[in-house]
Amino acid sequence: MDLRGARMLVAGASGEIGAALAVRLHTRGVRIALAGRDREALTRVSAACEQAPTCTFDAWDADSCAKTVDWAAAELGGLDGVVVSVGVAAFGPVGEVEDAVSEHLMAVNALAPMAFLRAAADRVSEGGVLAAVTGIVAEAAPARMADYAAAKAALATWLTAVRREQRRRGVTVLEINLPHMDTGFATRAVAGEVPPLPRGLAVQEGVDAIVEALSTGARLVRPGSGAALEVVR
Template sequence: MPRGGARVLVVGATGEIGTLAVRALDRRHCRTALAGRDRRRLADLAAGTGSPARGMDAYDLQGCSGLAAWAAAALGGLDGVLVTVGVAAFGPAARVSDAAAEHLLTVNALCPMAVLRGAAPVVGDGGFLAAVTGAVVDAPLTGTADYAASKAALACWLGVLARELRRRRVAVVDARFPHLDTGFGARAVEGSPPPLPRPGDPAAAVSALLDRLLAPAAPATPLWRPGPAEQTC
């Protein structure tokens, strides 16, 4: 993968972490293709970075799996994909609605899986396929059962994909961010978050993740957690 000028698709580009990633990639002289749901914020971000952009919705799984081919055509090839799409819902497991549970699994698991499934044959050898899961996979709090289960499903899938793509030296990265100061929990479709630790700095977390994704030789482990310096909560 070319380190300077890497061609990267960011899916969920209009969210807080997605937008931070797009801007940081731009500062690192990478070329980005942007996919996001919020059309106005997507157009603003595309105008600011000069990137090609495409609308997407997590429920359009076929459209999600076609994003990498679109990005490769727009950028003349593809070196990496970062998926930051996600949504929360909270509450005791016995009380979370079936509709919210279905929504979490669609947005947090099926959508990223469809994006990366479509990207696997498109991304160049030595490139990366990454998605944000969260520390909740390792240590789910009470009141997060369905959110944690949706992220754990994605984490499990990423672990298998990593082994399947090892021969091509494609780094499949499961980014297990801690709680970050983006207001994510307040946008939950149902319920309120349980007491959480002091949130970390999202810009620092994104920067550390990009260091990892754009590193010349990707470590063998697919899991990525911030190092002690970035673990701010």
Template sequence: MACLLEKERTMDLDGARVLVAGATGVLGGALTAELAARGARPALAGRDPARLARAARDHPGAPAVLFDAYDPASCARAVHEANTLLGGLDAVVTAFGSVGFGRAAEVGDEVGEHLAAVNFLAPAAFFRAALTVMGPGSVIAAFTGVVARRPQPGMADYSASKAALSAWLAAVRREARTGGVRVLEVSPGHLDTGFAGRSVAGTAPPMPPGGDPGRVVRAVADALEADAELLRTAPDGTPVVERRAG
């Protein structure tokens, strides 16, 4: 375990070609801006054409590609389009998701299916495609969340969808190491992004104040450059990196 400020650089973001899936969201938009400020060449992926066009205006010259998280084939197409438009990819980051609340006996199967599709199957589709085009020294990175390791009552289906992605990343990490591709999981605590207020079902329970998303985004950019495999936050919100996550 080590502070991100003590990172050993393994990737230089200056000039790096990075696809950010979910670039129209709060975290994805902030991460795209941070990467661009460090000299990266971002490609933006989102599902809403109008929001994607607005995001693209903030990053002149950055490719913008559409995807639908309910359509895994569109996630793969987004990767291949970005790879063509940028002339290669050095990193692919998924920063999108959906949340739902409610007791397990009361949450409908359709909600569970939605959360699994958006939070697990769609990121996996992005990364399956990425692993076919990316070479040694590249990174795939996903936002999961603290619920992936500490499932919460009233959030069983949401917790399970994030835990499924975390488990998938852990297995793929071991597969990808032989090819020189690093797998980074970003698992912060509750952040002040308004995400909980956009649930597909139920109402969020009372929560403590969320952490600073900007602080986490800066730490993610550091972790992409460092030899990091897991980024989490300490109880006080401090980003912490683990260089070997399993």
């Protein structure tokens, strides 16, 4: 995908990864629309992207996510790509995780990204991209993270199926499978105590890999054996 001049929605642009990605894409000549939960943070990111348009949404509300795609398409005069970087964690033994917390995790980590990309599936132009952040927990399924891992795994499986559907249209479906990142994300968990975690990967390293993947039509970003992240076409 040629990034220069591409029209792209970054959902989750008020978070650290989404914000850094939006700014990097802007410097590469992408026309950006920014969506997130924190209006003040969006304003700061917009200022760094030459006043890119902004919109807030509620990840609990699938209609809100879908309407944000409509908004972005109207603002940009169409869409060539959507990248969704939203998520929330919770920790603890499965017997201690309340059903309401499990529902929250599934809504934010799986159903919201699905709603964004479902709404964009027929809007994104041929040669465009649909992308979402999953996470290494989708494969590793760590203890004390059962519901969080299950939500990310659900999204990963959904992306695999959508990739097969979109192949005929020439639309890339990118799974961004990131390891633990240095964002403080785990400390903002909605429930439970944070377990011991490895040192987080720097945000800019993640952004580098995501931008490479978007520009080369890759299908997967994942932890690599010889490098921090591997881009798989």
